[in-house]
Amino acid sequence: MADLDPSKKVADRYLKREVLGEGTYGVVYKAIDTQTGQTVAIKKIRLGKQKEGVNFTALREIKLLKELKDSNIIELIDAFPHKGNLHLVFEFMETDLEAVIRDRNIFLSPADIKSYLQMTLKGLAYCHKKWVLHRDMKPNNLLIGSNGQLKLADFGLARIFGSPDRRFTHQVFARWYRAPELLFGTKQYGSAVDVWAAACIFAELLLRRPFLQGSSDIDQLGKIFAAFGTPTPSQWPDMLYLPDYVEFQYVPAPPLRSLFPMASDDTLDLLSKMFAYDPKSRITIQQALEHRYFTSAPLPTDPSKLPRPTSKREPTNTNSRVLDLNSNDGPTVLSPPRKSRRVMPDREAFEGNAYRADRLDDHVNEVRELAAGNTSKNEAVPMSLDFSVFGGKPPNRPTINSADRSHLKRKLDLEFQQ
């Protein structure tokens, strides 16, 4: 597929290198920009079969990325037509946050987590300042460059917002990152949906696995309510009027500490504000960045010193990853499945590693123990709590419905499997 002849330049400027991956709307390959010497990733947009010209999703991404220039947002360096196809040139990114989270050889300190979250929120704050909703926040859309800088990518679902009456589809985000108002079918939403997704990513950094792994929209709500308690109308007055609102059996909220036993008080405070049910009272990205979590010790790690996956990219990985995107229930663990596990020394000193150990099957017990140990009241965790919230079984990918499929159509994209 790839033209590996190094003497061949594309658009008189780019030296093609190996293919990085194949997605539903085109091939991504590595290249050298001969004008700058920079390594870049070139996304070739295949023309649609339906004779509809430049792919709609790609166009959306071009439109927004041309307006968004920020150190925490992927840079669209260039675009050019070549042999009838449109090519987009992006800065080359080494890895993504999902690979970092899943790599069992990486230990993330509280300062590292703070740094990754801060960069995520800075990128989002910039988008929101420009009235752009990302709408597809998840760890594998957060790319990490060679200098450790984290950048938001994949703006294929993003939209400009601002008209209060503008109606949007609620079928956005991978399900696990979807805010409750979206799950209840709201068509009028704002930047708070990105805040919820960022909170899910925050939780995922702490837990080292997706936090709320629903298998359907209803199940997703169930997982959310099991974690934070069923929202009451006084907590979230508008909830009752949402199009797909259904009443759930009342479940009280377990103490947040029981879900994140190792987290600091500041961590829990910020997390709870980002996970506020009512989008109107949910903290904004800007407020979150000003939260004391970011100014209290430990300070965020310098991006260049952040731990990153060391393993080299293997073609087999690429294939499995791409397949994974198109299957309903592929594995989600990207690192080799049974690496020698290490028990972290002095794990109490750190947040975020509570569940990194051992077999997945042990998680439930582990959570029980931790919860019990931390709440002192042994029965503090209500029995009605669905423990599958805590990853009691190997996580499945969310099943793919028609809306997800349209999202997957142009999936791939900048996932350079390292």
Add this chain to the structure above:
Amino acid sequence: MAANFWTSSHYKQLLDQEEVDVVQSLDKDRGITLEDFKLIKMHMANYILKLAQNVKVRQRVVATAITYMRRVYTRKSMTEYDPRLVTPTCLYLASKAEESTVQARLLVFYIKKIQSDEKYKYEIKHILEMEMKILEALDYYLVVFHPYRALSQLLQDAGLNDINMTQLTWGLVNDTYKMDLILIHPPYLIALACIYIASVLREKDTTAWFEELHVDMNVVKNISIEILDFYENHRTITEERIISALGKLPLKS
């Protein structure tokens, strides 16, 4: 769209009148004058509107399409980029960029329906080829701001948002797309100029309101005069003059 205009590519790309009024040398060689150039662009803006009424898209899409078309001709010649193809393609591209896609085959169907002239006849494949060339000519900048949003906010602020004033100013804004104003001035100033004209026309006293806005009233007045000049000249534009201008375009190959 409420996105921030001052940090947008649209703001950075605003041009001076002199930069917009440049007839490309290839076009000059064919005897196309500045007046012809303006007439053809106006005619094509009308063509976009006619097509849009058939395929049924929002006013915003029309406005964006016309802006694309006008931007293209600040950089490309009509000789190389036939306006009769560029125009429907801009509508096609704008419909995608504004999130209300129109299918290419529908567009081609209506082109055939409303234009019997052979010179307008283009097929899907021509539109798709031209789409790529237009994207390149636009340097892939697709976000465009329009006066409509500012208009309704300003009318409300001035307490002039009755049906009469709304319709009049809205119509005035629509007509500004027959000119190059959108390439030259920030959209809210175009909106203000339309409110200014309408309030003079309807004898509404808006002096105090305008003073409180802290905008450069000279600019607003200049835009208003340009709009009024356009209406003045518009009466003298005959079908023959448009046909004669279009006649200078090369026949399609």
